[in-house]
Amino acid sequence: MLNCKETTRLLSESQDRPLGLGERAALKLHLLMCKGCTNYSHQMSFIRQACSHLETHGKEERK
Protein backbone atom coordinates (compact mmCIF):
# COMPACT_ATOMS: atom_id res chain seq x y z
CA MET A 1 0.00 0.00 0.00
CA LEU A 2 1.20 3.45 -0.86
CA ASN A 3 1.38 6.03 1.88
CA CYS A 4 0.73 9.74 1.26
CA LYS A 5 4.39 10.63 1.04
CA GLU A 6 4.99 8.10 -1.74
CA THR A 7 1.77 9.15 -3.42
CA THR A 8 2.86 12.79 -3.76
CA ARG A 9 6.05 11.63 -5.46
CA LEU A 10 4.16 9.39 -7.87
CA LEU A 11 1.64 12.14 -8.65
CA SER A 12 4.48 14.43 -9.67
CA GLU A 13 6.23 11.70 -11.68
CA SER A 14 3.05 10.98 -13.58
CA GLN A 15 3.56 14.38 -15.23
CA ASP A 16 7.04 13.41 -16.37
CA ARG A 17 6.84 9.76 -17.41
CA PRO A 18 4.16 7.17 -18.12
CA LEU A 19 3.47 5.23 -14.94
CA GLY A 20 3.53 1.44 -14.96
CA LEU A 21 0.37 -0.62 -14.58
CA GLY A 22 1.09 -1.47 -10.96
CA GLU A 23 1.90 2.13 -10.12
CA ARG A 24 -1.32 3.35 -11.68
CA ALA A 25 -3.41 0.79 -9.82
CA ALA A 26 -1.78 1.59 -6.49
CA LEU A 27 -2.22 5.30 -7.09
CA LYS A 28 -5.88 4.93 -8.00
CA LEU A 29 -6.56 2.85 -4.93
CA HIS A 30 -4.88 5.36 -2.65
CA LEU A 31 -6.71 8.33 -4.17
CA LEU A 32 -10.06 6.59 -3.71
CA MET A 33 -9.44 6.55 0.00
CA CYS A 34 -7.53 9.77 0.57
CA LYS A 35 -9.02 13.23 0.23
CA GLY A 36 -5.73 14.96 1.06
CA CYS A 37 -3.88 13.27 -1.80
CA THR A 38 -6.83 13.77 -4.14
CA ASN A 39 -6.55 17.49 -3.42
CA TYR A 40 -2.79 17.27 -3.94
CA SER A 41 -3.42 15.62 -7.28
CA HIS A 42 -5.72 18.47 -8.36
CA GLN A 43 -3.11 20.95 -7.18
CA MET A 44 -0.44 19.30 -9.34
CA SER A 45 -2.72 19.59 -12.38
CA PHE A 46 -3.50 23.18 -11.48
CA ILE A 47 0.20 24.08 -11.37
CA ARG A 48 0.78 22.57 -14.78
CA GLN A 49 -2.24 24.43 -16.12
CA ALA A 50 -1.02 27.71 -14.64
CA CYS A 51 2.43 27.19 -16.18
CA SER A 52 0.95 26.67 -19.61
CA HIS A 53 -1.07 29.89 -19.21
CA LEU A 54 1.81 31.99 -17.93
CA GLU A 55 2.66 33.54 -21.27
CA THR A 56 -0.79 33.86 -22.83
CA HIS A 57 -2.46 35.06 -19.68
CA GLY A 58 0.21 37.66 -19.15
CA LYS A 59 -0.66 41.19 -18.18
CA GLU A 60 -1.64 41.93 -21.74
CA GLU A 61 -4.86 39.96 -21.74
CA ARG A 62 -5.88 40.73 -18.25
CA LYS A 63 -7.29 44.12 -19.05
Added chain:
Amino acid sequence: MNPADELAQLRPDLLRFARLQLRDDTLAEDVVQEALIAALAGKQDFAGRAALKTWVFAILKNKIIDTLRGRERSINLSALAVEEEGFDQTFDRLFKANGHWSPAARPGDWGDPEETLRQTQFWATFDACLNHLPASTARIFMMREFLEFEVEEICQELGIRSSNCYVILHRARHNLRGCLERTWFGPNPRNATC
Protein backbone atom coordinates in the same frame (compact mmCIF):
# COMPACT_ATOMS: atom_id res chain seq x y z
CA MET B 1 -1.07 50.32 -34.90
CA ASN B 2 2.16 49.70 -36.75
CA PRO B 3 4.02 46.42 -36.22
CA ALA B 4 6.83 47.96 -34.19
CA ASP B 5 4.38 49.50 -31.72
CA GLU B 6 2.45 46.29 -31.39
CA LEU B 7 5.63 44.39 -30.61
CA ALA B 8 6.81 47.06 -28.21
CA GLN B 9 3.63 46.59 -26.21
CA LEU B 10 4.48 42.93 -25.71
CA ARG B 11 7.90 43.80 -24.32
CA PRO B 12 7.02 43.86 -20.58
CA ASP B 13 5.43 40.42 -20.79
CA LEU B 14 8.36 39.04 -22.74
CA LEU B 15 10.80 40.45 -20.22
CA ARG B 16 8.95 39.05 -17.28
CA PHE B 17 8.92 35.63 -18.91
CA ALA B 18 12.64 35.75 -19.81
CA ARG B 19 13.61 36.92 -16.31
CA LEU B 20 11.80 33.99 -14.74
CA GLN B 21 13.68 31.57 -16.95
CA LEU B 22 17.13 33.08 -16.90
CA ARG B 23 17.23 34.82 -13.51
CA ASP B 24 19.56 37.38 -14.96
CA ASP B 25 18.23 40.81 -15.89
CA THR B 26 20.92 41.69 -18.40
CA LEU B 27 20.65 38.36 -20.19
CA ALA B 28 16.87 38.66 -20.16
CA GLU B 29 17.03 42.11 -21.78
CA ASP B 30 19.37 40.73 -24.42
CA VAL B 31 17.21 37.74 -25.42
CA VAL B 32 14.06 39.87 -25.50
CA GLN B 33 15.82 42.39 -27.72
CA GLU B 34 16.96 39.63 -30.05
CA ALA B 35 13.49 38.10 -30.14
CA LEU B 36 11.89 41.45 -30.97
CA ILE B 37 14.35 42.13 -33.76
CA ALA B 38 13.77 38.67 -35.21
CA ALA B 39 10.02 39.15 -34.91
CA LEU B 40 10.12 42.50 -36.63
CA ALA B 41 12.26 41.14 -39.46
CA GLY B 42 9.89 38.23 -40.02
CA LYS B 43 6.64 40.06 -39.38
CA GLN B 44 3.80 38.28 -41.10
CA ASP B 45 0.14 39.10 -41.19
CA PHE B 46 -1.59 38.06 -38.03
CA ALA B 47 -5.30 37.73 -37.63
CA GLY B 48 -5.13 39.12 -34.14
CA ARG B 49 -3.11 40.10 -31.18
CA ALA B 50 -3.21 36.65 -29.61
CA ALA B 51 -1.69 35.05 -32.70
CA LEU B 52 1.07 37.65 -32.80
CA LYS B 53 1.80 37.11 -29.14
CA THR B 54 1.98 33.33 -29.48
CA TRP B 55 4.37 33.69 -32.37
CA VAL B 56 6.68 36.14 -30.60
CA PHE B 57 6.76 33.94 -27.52
CA ALA B 58 7.76 30.98 -29.66
CA ILE B 59 10.70 33.02 -30.95
CA LEU B 60 11.60 34.05 -27.42
CA LYS B 61 11.49 30.48 -26.14
CA ASN B 62 13.96 29.43 -28.82
CA LYS B 63 16.28 32.29 -27.91
CA ILE B 64 16.11 31.28 -24.25
CA ILE B 65 16.85 27.65 -25.10
CA ASP B 66 19.89 28.77 -27.14
CA THR B 67 21.08 30.88 -24.25
CA LEU B 68 20.66 28.06 -21.74
CA ARG B 69 22.55 25.72 -24.05
CA GLY B 70 25.37 28.21 -24.42
CA ARG B 71 25.66 28.52 -20.67
CA GLU B 72 27.63 26.18 -18.53
CA ARG B 73 26.15 22.82 -19.41
CA SER B 74 26.19 20.99 -16.16
CA ILE B 75 24.26 22.26 -13.24
CA ASN B 76 25.95 23.05 -9.93
CA LEU B 77 25.50 19.71 -8.17
CA SER B 78 26.55 20.90 -4.74
CA ALA B 79 23.99 23.72 -4.89
CA LEU B 80 21.38 21.12 -5.80
CA ALA B 81 22.40 18.97 -2.85
CA VAL B 82 21.99 21.90 -0.48
CA GLU B 83 18.56 22.69 -1.93
CA GLU B 84 17.63 19.04 -1.52
CA GLU B 85 18.63 18.92 2.11
CA GLY B 86 16.61 21.99 2.97
CA PHE B 87 13.63 20.51 1.19
CA ASP B 88 13.79 17.08 2.81
CA GLN B 89 13.62 18.54 6.27
CA THR B 90 10.50 20.59 5.68
CA PHE B 91 8.91 17.89 3.52
CA ASP B 92 9.31 15.18 6.16
CA ARG B 93 7.63 17.34 8.76
CA LEU B 94 4.38 17.28 6.77
CA PHE B 95 3.92 13.58 7.38
CA LYS B 96 3.38 11.35 10.35
CA ALA B 97 5.81 8.51 11.03
CA ASN B 98 3.71 6.16 8.88
CA GLY B 99 4.01 8.47 5.87
CA HIS B 100 0.44 9.79 5.96
CA TRP B 101 -0.39 13.49 6.13
CA SER B 102 -0.19 15.07 9.52
CA PRO B 103 -3.60 16.75 10.02
CA ALA B 104 -2.31 20.33 9.83
CA ALA B 105 -0.46 19.71 6.57
CA ARG B 106 -3.20 17.90 4.67
CA PRO B 107 -3.76 19.59 1.28
CA GLY B 108 -7.07 21.39 1.00
CA ASP B 109 -9.48 22.07 -1.81
CA TRP B 110 -8.35 24.93 -4.10
CA GLY B 111 -11.72 25.40 -5.71
CA ASP B 112 -12.31 26.14 -9.37
CA PRO B 113 -8.98 26.40 -11.25
CA GLU B 114 -10.46 28.35 -14.18
CA GLU B 115 -11.81 30.96 -11.82
CA THR B 116 -8.41 31.39 -10.14
CA LEU B 117 -6.57 31.68 -13.45
CA ARG B 118 -8.89 34.50 -14.49
CA GLN B 119 -7.89 36.64 -11.52
CA THR B 120 -5.29 39.29 -12.30
CA GLN B 121 -3.89 39.24 -8.79
CA PHE B 122 -3.24 35.55 -8.94
CA TRP B 123 -0.54 35.99 -11.58
CA ALA B 124 1.52 38.30 -9.38
CA THR B 125 1.39 35.68 -6.63
CA PHE B 126 2.31 32.93 -9.05
CA ASP B 127 5.30 34.92 -10.35
CA ALA B 128 6.46 35.57 -6.80
CA CYS B 129 6.22 31.87 -5.93
CA LEU B 130 8.21 30.92 -9.04
CA ASN B 131 10.85 33.44 -8.02
CA HIS B 132 11.03 31.89 -4.57
CA LEU B 133 12.09 28.50 -5.90
CA PRO B 134 15.75 27.75 -5.22
CA ALA B 135 17.76 28.66 -8.34
CA SER B 136 18.93 25.24 -9.55
CA THR B 137 15.56 23.63 -8.85
CA ALA B 138 13.85 26.49 -10.66
CA ARG B 139 16.06 26.14 -13.71
CA ILE B 140 15.10 22.49 -14.16
CA PHE B 141 11.43 23.18 -13.49
CA MET B 142 11.40 25.99 -16.07
CA MET B 143 13.03 23.76 -18.68
CA ARG B 144 10.34 21.16 -18.09
CA GLU B 145 7.22 23.31 -17.80
CA PHE B 146 7.87 26.40 -19.91
CA LEU B 147 10.41 25.32 -22.47
CA GLU B 148 8.75 21.90 -22.68
CA PHE B 149 11.85 19.72 -22.58
CA GLU B 150 11.37 16.00 -21.98
CA VAL B 151 13.02 14.69 -18.82
CA GLU B 152 15.61 12.79 -20.88
CA GLU B 153 16.63 15.98 -22.65
CA ILE B 154 17.03 17.84 -19.36
CA CYS B 155 19.22 15.04 -18.01
CA GLN B 156 21.40 15.01 -21.09
CA GLU B 157 21.63 18.77 -21.17
CA LEU B 158 22.60 19.11 -17.52
CA GLY B 159 24.35 15.82 -16.88
CA ILE B 160 22.07 14.50 -14.15
CA ARG B 161 20.37 11.12 -13.75
CA SER B 162 16.69 10.91 -14.69
CA SER B 163 15.74 9.53 -11.27
CA ASN B 164 17.28 12.66 -9.80
CA CYS B 165 15.36 14.79 -12.27
CA TYR B 166 12.02 13.36 -11.10
CA VAL B 167 12.95 14.13 -7.52
CA ILE B 168 13.90 17.71 -8.38
CA LEU B 169 10.69 18.28 -10.34
CA HIS B 170 8.62 16.93 -7.47
CA ARG B 171 10.45 19.27 -5.15
CA ALA B 172 9.72 22.25 -7.38
CA ARG B 173 6.01 21.42 -7.72
CA HIS B 174 5.71 20.70 -4.04
CA ASN B 175 7.36 24.01 -3.11
CA LEU B 176 5.10 25.87 -5.51
CA ARG B 177 1.95 24.34 -4.08
CA GLY B 178 3.13 25.19 -0.59
CA CYS B 179 3.83 28.77 -1.57
CA LEU B 180 0.47 29.14 -3.33
CA GLU B 181 -1.35 27.68 -0.36
CA ARG B 182 0.37 30.07 2.03
CA THR B 183 0.07 33.18 -0.08
CA TRP B 184 -3.04 32.72 -2.18
CA PHE B 185 -5.40 29.95 -1.17
CA GLY B 186 -4.95 30.39 2.54
CA PRO B 187 -5.35 27.77 5.23
CA ASN B 188 -7.90 25.19 4.29
CA PRO B 189 -10.63 23.56 6.29
CA ARG B 190 -9.08 20.57 7.96
CA ASN B 191 -12.01 18.25 7.59
CA ALA B 192 -10.41 16.05 4.96
CA THR B 193 -9.68 12.55 6.07
CA CYS B 194 -7.03 10.19 4.87
